[in-house]
Amino acid sequence: MFFEGAEKKLEIIVSKEHQPLYQQPDSFWEELVQQCEATILSSIRNEKQLAFLLSESSLFVWDDRLLMLTCGQTKLIKSAQFFIDKFGADHIDCLFFQRKNEYRSHLQPTDFIQDAKLLDGLMEGEALRLGKMHSHHTQLFHTTKAYEPIDEDRTCELLMYDMAPEVIDFLTREDLNREEIREFFQFEKILPGFQLDDFVFKPYGYSLNGIRGEDYFTVHITPQETSPYVSFETNLKICEKSQVLLHQILEILRPFSFDVMTFNCSTEFDFGQTYMKTIHVKDSLAIGYDVHFRYYNKKMDTPEKVYRYKELI
Amino acid sequence: MFFEGAEKKLEIIVSKEHQPLYQQPDSFWEELVQQCEATILSSIRNEKQLAFLLSESSLFVWDDRLLMLTCGQTKLIKSAQFFIDKFGADHIDCLFFQRKNEYRSHLQPTDFIQDAKLLDGLMEGEALRLGKMHSHHTQLFHTTKAYEPIDEDRTCELLMYDMAPEVIDFLTREDLNREEIREFFQFEKILPGFQLDDFVFKPYGYSLNGIRGEDYFTVHITPQETSPYVSFETNLKICEKSQVLLHQILEILRPFSFDVMTFNCSTEFDFGQTYMKTIHVKDSLAIGYDVHFRYYNKKMDTPEKVYRYKELI
Numbered sequence: 001m002f003f004e005g006a007e008k009k010l011e012i013i014v015s016k017e018h019q020p021l022y023q024q025p026d027s028f029w030e031e032l033v034q035q036c037e038a039t040i041l042s043s044i045r046n047e048k049q050l051a052f053l054l055s056e057s058s059l060f061v062w063d064d065r066l067l068m069l070t071c072g073q074t075k076l077i078k079s080a081q082f083f084i085d086k087f088g089a090d091h092i093d094c095l096f097f098q099r100k101n102e103y104r105s106h107l108q109p110t111d112f113i114q115d116a117k118l119l120d121g122l123m124e125g126e127a128l129r130l131g132k133m134h135s136h137h138t139q140l141f142h143t144t145k146a147y148e149p150i151d152e153d154r155t156c157e158l159l160m161y162d163m164a165p166e167v168i169d170f171l172t173r174e175d176l177n178r179e180e181i182r183e184f185f186q187f188e189k190i191l192p193g194f195q196l197d198d199f200v201f202k203p204y205g206y207s208l209n210g211i212r213g214e215d216y217f218t219v220h221i222t223p224q225e226t227s228p229y230v231s232f233e234t235n236l237k238i239c240e241k242s243q244v245l246l247h248q249i250l251e252i253l254r255p256f257s258f259d260v261m262t263f264n265c266s267t268e269f270d271f272g273q274t275y276m277k278t279i280h281v282k283d284s285l286a287i288g289y290d291v292h293f294r295y296y297n298k299k300m301d302t303p304e305k306v307y308r309y310k311e312l313i
Numbered sequence: 314m315f316f317e318g319a320e321k322k323l324e325i326i327v328s329k330e331h332q333p334l335y336q337q338p339d340s341f342w343e344e345l346v347q348q349c350e351a352t353i354l355s356s357i358r359n360e361k362q363l364a365f366l367l368s369e370s371s372l373f374v375w376d377d378r379l380l381m382l383t384c385g386q387t388k389l390i391k392s393a394q395f396f397i398d399k400f401g402a403d404h405i406d407c408l409f410f411q412r413k414n415e416y417r418s419h420l421q422p423t424d425f426i427q428d429a430k431l432l433d434g435l436m437e438g439e440a441l442r443l444g445k446m447h448s449h450h451t452q453l454f455h456t457t458k459a460y461e462p463i464d465e466d467r468t469c470e471l472l473m474y475d476m477a478p479e480v481i482d483f484l485t486r487e488d489l490n491r492e493e494i495r496e497f498f499q500f501e502k503i504l505p506g507f508q509l510d511d512f513v514f515k516p517y518g519y520s521l522n523g524i525r526g527e528d529y530f531t532v533h534i535t536p537q538e539t540s541p542y543v544s545f546e547t548n549l550k551i552c553e554k555s556q557v558l559l560h561q562i563l564e565i566l567r568p569f570s571f572d573v574m575t576f577n578c579s580t581e582f583d584f585g586q587t588y589m590k591t592i593h594v595k596d597s598l599a600i601g602y603d604v605h606f607r608y609y610n611k612k613m614d615t616p617e618k619v620y621r622y623k624e625l626i
Binding site: 101102103104105106108111113116117126127128129130132133134135136140161162226227229256257276277278279280281282283291292297298299300301302303304305306307308309311 | 414415416417418419421424426429430439440441442443445446447448449453474475539540542569570589590591592593594595596604605610611612613614615616617618619620621622624
């Protein structure tokens with residue numbers, strides 16, 4: 001059974017009169033999440049933010065913005081539409097809607113162009129592709145009304161594909177519990193001081209939200225043998241920490257390939273001799289964001305065997 | 314407008330009593346091609362084979378077998394089903410059905426698993442994936458009844474993505490004629506002695522069949538800016554010619570990345586320092602074919618700009 005791990009991503013920044021956004025009632029967040037056919041599993045909060053763990057990924061809410069990530073066949077565009085309808089386009093300062101290239105796009109309810117056209121009808125914007133059509137790429141719709149990002153507004157996504165076989169063996173153990181996964185990732189060591197909320201799916205799969213002041217990180221694992229995938233996203237100053245955190249995560253998971261996507265993080269990453277950068281897109285959006293999309297690959301020296309589909313038998 | 318260049322491929326080997334297969338009446342080939350919603354544009358023949366140029370790619374017919382390639386949204390599975398119904402599964406010695414990973418699979422009428430299940434209901438077989446789900450891969454259904462390939466039965470496919478900008482500029486010139494394209498590829502020089510049949514599509518796109526005795530080669534170009542693609546396939550002894558031909562074609566088109574898929578061709582290819590092999594699958598099928606699927610990438614040192622979708626405006 002194939003599961004499209006790659007998350008769709010929605011970020012919305014509201015105008016002053018709707019801040020603090022996290023003070024919206026719980027019923028509002030429940031309704032927002034229902035729109036995309038996901039459900040809220042649990043939540044944590046501190047004085048700066050609110051973080052929901054969803055049946056398909058995560059929702060974070062701050063003073064001025066929200067970030068929503070959903071995977072599988074969820075209809076994140078419906079949540080975007082619901083939010084715009086409720087608040088009104090004039091009360092939204094900036095909106096980003098992002099979709100990674102999908103390997104089974106026929107299982108998705110809509111495609112990116114349909115989603116972007118719908119959004120463009122509600123709030124003027126433009127649609128971009130970062131990366132090559134015939135390789136990894138991500139597609140991004142963003143509003144074009146004048147906007148200037150705050151200094152702290154940076155994000156880094158690390159999307160990892162086909163982890164080392166031992167890692168996949170571990171992550172697909174059906175009796176795995178959250179303590180074992182936290183220990184495996186050494187979250188306490190590499191990301192100290194975060195309040196954590198996590199969930200282990202059956203037969204496997206794992207989601208985690210971590211918050212500390214305004215900082216967040218989130219991890220989602222879909223270890224299925226046909227398409228093993230782990231995503232990590234954060235607003236930490238990764239650039240200034242000399243990529244130490246990304247290196248640590250890559251050493252733990254040893255993926256065959258990975259994407260690094262950043263907003264307003266200008267450091268050049270260096271992943272040494274093991275990985276080669278086969279895609280790099282770098283651009284400045286008129287609304288004040290520098291975006292980078294990179295795809296790194298290992299050289300394959302030892303040929304693999306074919307994968308035999310079991311579904312036909 | 315996106316066009317899925319990657320071809321679906323069907324190869325069928327018939328039993329002795331239906332040979333020579335190329336003696337089937339023209340009406341049969343017309344009907345076979347109609348099934349997948351393509352049409353025959355022209356044909357050439359010699360004493361060994363018959364080659365049709367199609368509105369979406371090619372059909373070759375020999376004494377014992379046929380090879381059919383169709384791109385875009387064609388329903389090649391319907392042609393396979395039609396052929397099996399007409400001849401009967403007992404009169405087919407071997408069947409291969411292959412689909413490359415598609416980047417807009419939601420535009421396709423069926424997916425590979427559906428096609429493989431349909432075929433498996435008509436003739437027992439197995440379905441394979443060669444390559445990683447999260448990178449380039451091809452999917453292959455083949456029958457499992459006992460079979461032993463003839464010595465000459467080898468093929469090599471070279472599938473090239475994102476050719477050099479000057480090459481794309483040339484291939485998307487709307488007034489381009491066949492002589493200019495033949496000259497550009499230097500077909501007469503690199504593949505001498507072939508009888509050629511080619512067609513220039515409007516506004517652009519090009520297909521060519523070449524035959525010489527039992528040898529064939531075929532070239533299909535979809536140079537569209539969102540997904541530039543050129544495929545080359547042949548049964549020539551490329552392995553033994555020290556890859557000269559593949560190198561020549563790569564030098565002409567200078568793609569950003571390419572796949573090489575071979576059946577019964579054991580030579581190790583070497584594409585030097587320019588390209589790195591990021592995927593290599595190597596296996597032996599029980600029905601006597603050694604298959605290799607390889608994907609090569611360039612290192613990207615100079616970042617690209619984003620691609621802006623024009624469709625929304």
